[in-house]
Amino acid sequence: MSSWLVTEKRSWPEWLALQVLKVGPIPKHLALIMDGNRRYAKLHEQETFHGHIAGFKTLTYVLAWCRDLGITEVTSYALSIENFKRSKEEVEGLLSLASNKFEEVLNEGENLAKHGVCIRIIGNLDLLPTYLRAQTAEVVLMTRNNTKCFLNLALAYTSRDEITAAVRECAIAISEGRLQETDITPRLLEQCLYTAQSCHPDLVIRTSGETRLSDFLLWQSQFSCLFFTKVLWPELSIWHVLGAVFHYQRHHHTVVAARKQAKLLYDRYELEADQACSLDDPECGCDGTKARKIRVERFIADLVERREKTYHALSTQLKEIKKQQQESCEQEQK
Numbered sequence: 381m382s383s384w385l386v387t388e389k390r391s392w393p394e395w396l397a398l399q400v401l402k403v404g405p406i407p408k409h410l411a412l413i414m415d416g417n418r419r420y421a422k423l424h425e426q427e428t429f430h431g432h433i434a435g436f437k438t439l440t441y442v443l444a445w446c447r448d449l450g451i452t453e454v455t456s457y458a459l460s461i462e463n464f465k466r467s468k469e470e471v472e473g474l475l476s477l478a479s480n481k482f483e484e485v486l487n488e489g490e491n492l493a494k495h496g497v498c499i500r501i502i503g504n505l506d507l508l509p510t511y512l513r514a515q516t517a518e519v520v521l522m523t524r525n526n527t528k529c530f531l532n533l534a535l536a537y538t539s540r541d542e543i544t545a546a547v548r549e550c551a552i553a554i555s556e557g558r559l560q561e562t563d564i565t566p567r568l569l570e571q572c573l574y575t576a577q578s579c580h581p582d583l584v585i586r587t588s589g590e591t592r593l594s595d596f597l598l599w600q601s602q603f604s605c606l607f608f609t610k611v612l613w614p615e616l617s618i619w620h621v622l623g624a625v626f627h628y629q630r631h632h633h634t635v636v637a638a639r640k641q642a643k644l645l646y647d648r649y650e651l652e653a654d655q656a657c658s659l660d661d662p663e664c665g666c667d668g669t670k671a672r673k674i675r676v677e678r679f680i681a682d683l684v685e686r687r688e689k690t691y692h693a694l695s696t697q698l699k700e701i702k703k704q705q706q707e708s709c710e711q712e713q714k
């Protein structure tokens with residue numbers, strides 16, 4: 381059985397390069413568009429599926445390089461909603477690869493806890509098959525208290541879908557009187573995204589020579605440093621990642637300055653939203669600003685609670701499915 385946590389001894393040139401880079405600013409959060417798996421498979425005269433398997437292996441190596449560099453959060457684009465348009469055979473292959481890998485995660489709980497690895501799944505879980513959906517919930521619940529490093533896997537994800545879902549949440553809350561129109565600010569919308577628990581990616585790497593974001597973290601990558609490389613994803617080496625980090629270091633000051641400016645702008649949006657509230661809110665017996673704060677906090681707490689309930693329901697579902705599978709296995713053996 382393979383592990384999500386690979387340990388490799390660094391060669392001395394790699395070790396030296398790591399130490400040199402670590403003198404400069406290191407991205408906290410790295411986002412990955414893992415492109416080129418099928419071309420890799422074709423190049424090596426293999427079935428497409430083998431390209432994706434090789435791609436997964438590369439992901440585990442990248443995670444180890446990130447640990448060595450001190451990058452504490454990685455978000456990777458494992459399956460986009462667009463990918464569902466591929467052949468039935470390829471989609472089923474990708475879904476079963478994900479399911480097998482999640483089963484491995486579920487068997488590796490102690491090891492992941494030892495290394496403090498928290499795995500989150502971002503995307504529209506409703507689009508996944510029942511069993512895989514239930515597995516993702518179990519993985520999230522099992523690793524949620526690990527706090528050293530974070531892996532966000534985007535499954536059935538696109539930014540448009542994510543932002544649409546966030547806007548829908550706000551629209552429903554307005555129609556039910558839980559929010560007011562003027563409560564909607566970029567900060568509030570951001571808290572409705574699947575990535576609400578994460579900081580924005582500092583660096584985005586896309587492999588295979590394509591220079592597009594393909595609907596990945598469009599909101600969150602507002603000030604990310606983008607690094608495109610021609611190498612196919614399964615052939616990515618530690619040197620490409622170190623090169624990308626060096627690219628980030630050269631542009632770090634502009635990223636910091638842009639984020640500072642943006643913070644001022646978003647503070648102003650909050651202020652305007654506060655000013656738009658009436659001075660007194662008889663309903664809560666306090667001033668309008670405080671009333672808005674309470675409304676927004678309740679709205680977010682409600683959203684978090686609903687997502688939490690979904691995870692627990694899915695986890696229960698997984699246990700039931702596994703129990704049924706076990707029972708039918710025993711029946712067959714009799």
Ligand code: FPP
Pocket residue numbers: 414415416417418419420432435436439457458459460463474477478481533588
């Ligand atoms: C893009 O290459 C890659 C994908 C659509 C799938 C990426 C998935 C993995 C690397 C494994 C994911 C891991 C889990 C746990 C599910 P491509 O297929 O577009 O290749 P091409 O650009 O050469 O056509």
Ligand code: MG
Pocket residue numbers: 415416417
């Ligand atoms: Mg591609």
